[in-house]
Amino acid sequence: MMENQVLDVKHSPETCKASINAVRDTLYVLSGKWKLPLIVALSEGPQRFKEIQRALGDITPKILSKELKELELNEFVVRKVFPTTPVTVTYELTSYSKSLENVIEELKNWGIQHRQRISESMRKPIAGE
Amino acid sequence: MMENQVLDVKHSPETCKASINAVRDTLYVLSGKWKLPLIVALSEGPQRFKEIQRALGDITPKILSKELKELELNEFVVRKVFPTTPVTVTYELTSYSKSLENVIEELKNWGIQHRQRISESMRKPIAGE
Numbered sequence: 001m002m003e004n005q006v007l008d009v010k011h012s013p014e015t016c017k018a019s020i021n022a023v024r025d026t027l028y029v030l031s032g033k034w035k036l037p038l039i040v041a042l043s044e045g046p047q048r049f050k051e052i053q054r055a056l057g058d059i060t061p062k063i064l065s066k067e068l069k070e071l072e073l074n075e076f077v078v079r080k081v082f083p084t085t086p087v088t089v090t091y092e093l094t095s096y097s098k099s100l101e102n103v104i105e106e107l108k109n110w111g112i113q114h115r116q117r118i119s120e121s122m123r124k125p126i127a128g129e
Numbered sequence: 130m131m132e133n134q135v136l137d138v139k140h141s142p143e144t145c146k147a148s149i150n151a152v153r154d155t156l157y158v159l160s161g162k163w164k165l166p167l168i169v170a171l172s173e174g175p176q177r178f179k180e181i182q183r184a185l186g187d188i189t190p191k192i193l194s195k196e197l198k199e200l201e202l203n204e205f206v207v208r209k210v211f212p213t214t215p216v217t218v219t220y221e222l223t224s225y226s227k228s229l230e231n232v233i234e235e236l237k238n239w240g241i242q243h244r245q246r247i248s249e250s251m252r253k254p255i256a257g258e
Binding site for chain 1: 145146148149150151152153154155156157158160162165166169170172173184185225228229231232233234235236237238239240241242243244
């Protein structure tokens with residue numbers, strides 16, 4: 001299943017085109033800077049709007065609402081309404097969002113590594129490529 | 130090194146926050162719909178501007194130029210000028226862009242899987258979550 005050589009070997013233009021298209025499909029569905037962080041935030045368990053907003057820190061309610069709707073539409077998130085007074089609304093991940101586990105794990109690992117690289121390069125001059 | 134449980138277990142809010150920040154760092158550096166597809170395109174080997182444009186299909190020269198500059202700035206791509214007549218300019222990946230191998234692999238796998246899911250769901254009614 002895995003080729004794990006995206007950058008290691010020279011592909012034929014056809015293989016390369018197929019890889020470009022698959023990556024573009026993913027980026028299309030997960031477009032923008034909020035969808036993946038939102039999914040990570042919800043991995044803590046079902047949460048209310050205000051709790052999600054707090055977890056993300058700097059998202060406006062308008063954008064959060066829009067992003068949650070798009071995630072619902074793509075079946076990554078379910079909005080549940082409980083008949084309390086006043087009503088309680090929570091958002092939780094669907095089983096389909098679990099399919100993003102490896103994607104998120106790699107984005108997280110890379111982010112950690114990139115931040116380390118930046119701190120190191122601030123301590124010494126950057127070596128030329 | 131790997132926790133691989135981003136979505137499987139409930140985290141403490143602190144762990145969750147750290148994961149959100151790491152993912153956001155990555156998305157920040159690789160922002161937009163073009164940078165990762167561009168890196169995949171260049172994994173074929175050094176290429177000229179026109180060749181990259183052809184590989185991506187629907188990118189305008191203005192955007193391609195802007196994206197390549199940003200990739201250069203972040204040390205993912207090197208621009209090389211050869212003293213031919215007229216001069217030849219190529220773009221190639223740096224060794225640092227290899228660190229994105231796993232990220233790209235997972236985005237590619239997910240895109241392939243997502244496309245399959247869509248084709249399947251077009252053949253039968255969508256099951257509710």
